[in-house]
Amino acid sequence: MTKELTQLQILTELEPVAEQNLNRHLSMAKDWHPHDYVPWDEGRNFAALGGVDWDPSQSRLNEVAKVSMITNLLTEDNLPSYHREIAENFSQEGAWGTWVGRWTAEENRHGIVMRDYLVVTRGVDPVALEQARMIHMTNGVRHPEGWGGFLHSVAYVTFQELATRVSHRNTGKVCHDPIADRMLQRIAADENLHMIFYRTMCGAALDLVPDQAIAAIVEIVTNFTMPGYGMPNFRRNGVMMAKHGIYDLRQHMEEVVAPVLKNWNIFERNDFGPTGEQARERLATYMDKLAQDVVKFEEQRDRMLAREAAREMASL
Ligand SMILES: [Fe+2]
Numbered sequence: 364m365t366k367e368l369t370q371l372q373i374l375t376e377l378e379p380v381a382e383q384n385l386n387r388h389l390s391m392a393k394d395w396h397p398h399d400y401v402p403w404d405e406g407r408n409f410a411a412l413g414g415v416d417w418d419p420s421q422s423r424l425n426e427v428a429k430v431s432m433i434t435n436l437l438t439e440d441n442l443p444s445y446h447r448e449i450a451e452n453f454s455q456e457g458a459w460g461t462w463v464g465r466w467t468a469e470e471n472r473h474g475i476v477m478r479d480y481l482v483v484t485r486g487v488d489p490v491a492l493e494q495a496r497m498i499h500m501t502n503g504v505r506h507p508e509g510w511g512g513f514l515h516s517v518a519y520v521t522f523q524e525l526a527t528r529v530s531h532r533n534t535g536k537v538c539h540d541p542i543a544d545r546m547l548q549r550i551a552a553d554e555n556l557h558m559i560f561y562r563t564m565c566g567a568a569l570d571l572v573p574d575q576a577i578a579a580i581v582e583i584v585t586n587f588t589m590p591g592y593g594m595p596n597f598r599r600n601g602v603m604m605a606k607h608g609i610y611d612l613r614q615h616m617e618e619v620v621a622p623v624l625k626n627w628n629i630f631e632r633n634d635f636g637p638t639g640e641q642a643r644e645r646l647a648t649y650m651d652k653l654a655q656d657v658v659k660f661e662e663q664r665d666r667m668l669a670r671e672a673a674r675e676m677a678s679l
């Protein structure tokens with residue numbers, strides 16, 4: 364059985380990996396500019412500057428695209444909460460500190476470009492968007508009691524980055540606007556590189572302290588909430604996004620959780636002690652249950668869509 368390491372010991376041990384990983388990230392990351400992704404010539408003043416205020420007829424986005432854009436943007440807006448979590452739980456020194464700063468600056472671009480796009484194209488109500496931002500950022504992101512420390516954080520952001528990648532990419536598809544799609548693909552590519560950084564760090568933690576790391580991973584996976592949790596209208600919006608395949612349970616299982624667990628070789632490893640083995644068993648049980656829930660959700664969704672189609676036919 365491996366010896367328990369403190370948070371500081373883990374961070375110190377993993378510093379060389381963080382440095383390597385940071386350099387890899389810097390060599391892969393593309394420098395891009397939010398202004399290149401926004402159709403500025405579509406913009407015009409609002410009433411306060413002598414123009415016209417927003418009204419729903421100005422938007423070209425369908426309901427699913429609007430809800431998904433808002434949810435994804437508010438998630439990006441909550442960067443201060445995520446920054447706090449990462450800055451508190453990763454070291455501020457050396458490669459760790461450089462990563463935290465660099466990652467924060469990259470994430471900030473996502474909120475900038477999406478808001479510029481939505482305001483310039485009048486895709487959503489800018490007043491409602493601002494009100495939702497105020498509420499969401501004031502609340503911040505809260506994690507369940509008992510979470511905290513490097514291992515929980517690094518496991519959480521691994522899944523969160525991949526989940527936002529999926530959500531941005533699929534939102535791009537439902538916008539039916541090549542400019543929005545290009546912008547969201549650009550963001551999704553960033554999220555993928557972020558995910559790779561965190562996944563590599565969490566994988567290195569698994570090799571270093573297998574039992575401690577698997578306990579944190581299991582805690583995160585079994586309590587994970589979809590992007591947008593805690594936002595105004597999260598339930599309604601989350602359901603709409605799941606219903607239309609922007610981010611649903613099957614995508615969560617097949618495109619987010621399972622590939623990461625496979626990358627870490629969770630179910631093939633033989634370096635766990637008794638507590639690690641127990642945690643892995645809990646995870647296996649959870650994954651079986653998730654697979655059943657996926658089937659149940661899809662049956663419900665099919666019934667719901669069929670009912671809606673029948674209602675539409677009846678109203679014609
Ligand atoms: Fe982002």
Ligand SMILES: [Fe+2]
Binds near residue numbers: 524558
């Ligand atoms: Fe990201």
